[in-house]
Amino acid sequence: MEHITLLLGIVIITALVFDFTNGFHDTANAMATTISTGALKPKTAVAMSAVLNLVGAFMSVEVAKTISKGLVNEEGIQPEVIYAALVGAILWNLLTWLVGLPSSSSHALMGGLIGAAVASAGLGAVNGGTLVTKVLLPAVAAPIVAGVAAMFAAKVTYKLGRNVGEKTSAKGYRAGQIASAGLVSLAHGTNDAQKTMGIITLALIAGGALAPDADPPVWVIVSAGVAIALGTYLGGWRIIRTMGKGLTDLQPQQGFAAQTSAAAVILSSSNLGFSLSTTHSCSGAVMGAGLGRKGGVVRWSTATRMFVAWGLTLPAAALVSALAELAMRTGGVGVAAVTVFLVGSCVAIWLISRRQVVDHTNVTDDDAEEPGVVTTAIAAVAVPPAGVAAVAGTDLKATIPAPVAHAAGETPAAPAAAV
Structure with missing residues (x-):
């Protein structure tokens, strides 16, 4: 191994x-529709997704090359810069998961x-x-592209199923969903795992442990x-609920169409080295x-909130990472x-999430509330380290409505503390 x-x-x-x-943030991409339609049990779905994410990570390194060689100029980039980029990306991932x-996650990393x-x-x-x-x-x-393809694919599946009856058709498409969900998981591994490969490779080059233009080492x-597979197995239950129940109500035919279309787009982009968002x-x-x-309908209020989060991802992660980089200029103290x-922010976000638990036991409940806009959430982390304690005690209800309803049998938190 290189000198570290x-x-x-x-x-x-x-x-x-x-x-x-x-x-765990992106498990919903592959498994939300499969879980919401009942094609697979929640724990089985995330276990399957984890294994296929691991397999997909070994299928290509084209996206990793885009990250390590194309997005930023390697000259002058120090390990501190990579560290600052990861700080912004991790915090944005956790806030949107909350x-x-x-x-x-891809654009959070790019923005950072x-x-x-x-x-x-x-x-x-920046190139x-x-x-x-x-x-x-x-x-x-x-x-x-994925949306248009899925819409037409769904129409075709319903036309093909007219002659066999709705129940028989739905049963067949549940089996198809399992296969298509596996394909999305495989595609996710080929695209998203490579982004971390690319960022580590860039750090190794910046630190002098690898020669310029080197490809990611095997280790x-x-x-x-392994890291993305373990995270996938944890399951991003909060986001799975939004994807499976919050955007629209899906039947097995639609779930199959959505997953197949998304997998085709992701695999094509991975082969071309495009760092798109799964x-x-x-x-x-x-x-x-x-x-x-x-x-069929789309809940556009939820979709609009999601679009706002998409628009904020790059600039929000970039802002936090820029502040982190400036702080680290003081040397070891800044680092x-x-x-x-x-660490403090991550712990605070996790503690807040425990107030209303979402897991495999209640992820398919129908009483979920719509997620809120995260417009002001970034302010919770764009503060000096001394403000970490304030994050844990901040009344986020005023800025971020509760993403989900409370678990079955659980007493709802008081309005002033609910998240």
Whole structure:
């Protein structure tokens, strides 16, 4: 293994933590529709998704190359910049998970990397052409393409099922959902696990442990695959509920159409090295499939909140990462302060989430409330480390409505403390 300094080791561990959060944040992409239609039991679904995420991580490194070689200029990028990028990405992942909104882990990472690089070396540190062609354009195109494909696919599935009866057709498509969900999980591994491979490779190059233009080492591929698989198995139950129940009501035919369309888009983009968002693709496909059934509807209020979160992802993660990079310019003290802030914020978010637990026992309940907008949530983390304690005690009800209803048999929290 390459020579690893202490700081570089911290960056690698933090990158794997991000990969872990990516796993449980994005489990909904593959399994939300399968769980909501009853094709698979929740725990079985996430276990299957975890295994296939691991397999997918070994299928390609094209997206990893986009991250490590294309998005930012390697010259002048230090390990501290990579660390700052990961801080912004992790916190955005956890905040959007807390409120149950499907947002892009990929774009959180991209935003964090851009913000930290610009704070460190100026606008010239970002390759604008790569940003536009391989990040921004796919971000816009992916949900539209997946949505249109899913809408037409859903219409076709219903037409094909007319002659065999609705119950028989639904049973067959439940089996098809399992296969298509597996394909999405495989696609997620080929795209999202590679982003962590790319960020670790970039850190190794920045720290002098790898030669410029090097591909991800085998141990990086293995560790990134394992981290995202473990996170996937944990299951992102809050976001699974939103994707499966909050956007639209799906039947097995629609679930099959949504997953197949999303998988096709993700696998195609991975082969081309496009770092698109699996969340955008799968969410677009779910909405398209919702419109593909006669009488089907999309809950546009929930969709609008989700679109707002998508728009905020890049700038919010970039802002936090830029502030973290500036703080670390003071040296070891700054690095320690940012680390304490990151750990404290993560613990605070987890403690808040315990007030209303969502897990495999209540993820398919029909009494879920719509997730709130996270417009002001970023303020909870865009503060000095001394403000961490305030995050845990902040009354978030005023800014972030509860993402889900309380679990069955659980007494709802008081309004002043509910999240």
